[in-house]
Amino acid sequence: MSIHAKLKKLEDKAMLKGEHAVAAAAAHLLQEIDAVDRQINLVGALHEVGYLQNSLKPYWNEFRADEPAWIERCLARLVVADHDYWALASLLGCDGPTTVGLAKGKGFKPAATRRYARFDKPDVQVETLYLTGMGKVLHPILEIGYDSRNMSNVDVGRARALSLDNKPDHTQWQPGEPLGAGGLSLSMQAKLPHGAWRSVWTAFNP
Template identity: 55%
Template sequence: MDIKKRLSQLEQKAQAEGQFAVSATAFQLLAQPNSLDNQINLIGALHELGTLPNSLAPFWKALRNDEAAWIARCLARLLSADADYWALAALLGCGGQAVLARAKSLGFTPLATQRHQRYDKPDLQLQTLFLGHTGRVLHPLLEVGHDSKTEAVVDIARARSLILHNQHWQPGQVAGAGSLSCFMRATLPHGAWRLRTAEFQLDANQQPT
């Protein structure tokens, strides 16, 4: 793919259709094509717009020349800010095991792993992790969901904190229920959520791994 030509066309089309976030990120990437942050911003903005995976895939292929560096930068941004939705969405389509490995290398601890059936797709393997805790407050929280067949990330979420309802929770115990703050979630084929607060529930039969 001629990335410069594609970006120029995308910038003009987005501007004409009033999709100003995509237009701005495409313009910035044209100006600084080697900027990893600009590349991440474009992918995130495209997902937020509702762009489907078959349209995102050419950009993933053209821009993710070093997936490890891409994952590392996205996670670094998610550690430094509570509202960086573009960095979150830019992890979609990456290798789930690679994302989990990098998160764990940064100090994230697995809380629990769940497996969810999907109607017309392979099961979703979802791992919940946290970086630190103060009593029953876990902060920040990261959830990485990957397709059990392709292992590509199809569901990714981040919260500033999880306040557990469990009165005597200790690391290693099943979480139960709680309340999330500054919650963001991105899914494939499309789906974008930003919530100030959200409920959290973990079935009692799900064990940490």
């Protein structure tokens, strides 16, 4: 089945299921099949409504022939937008170290690294990055969590800012210092096999 036929079928199916964002993203992409932003919108919308990895993978394979370019475009959108969940979710399945490296190329700096365990799956390595810091506030925040075995992104997040609890208001956090606990404002998180969250404020515990 051609990609055009696949997208038309997806559009019709999404309309019947009431998944209007997916239907709109598919219809928009059909108008300009090579538009990377429209491809990102579709992949992100599919994740948001609950499509699992086996359903997402054909679209990943179709649109990510140049994965670094795909990552670059997602990151460019995330640098400037607090609410671009589709760009965030479209980083899932990409190579984690490549994502971190390209983010650093855009000016993001490392703030912390942690690892968490999953049941019956490899641990997840999470890199917390920030663009600028002022006092006890770092902003924006990007978190790239990747499978420690196959190195693919499985847990990604973005927040407008991180406010640290363990710093006086006029004390500047310095790179290399422990982050400690704090709060993330206007945060988003996307996970595999599925998970989609948005929050005005959420606790941060590195």
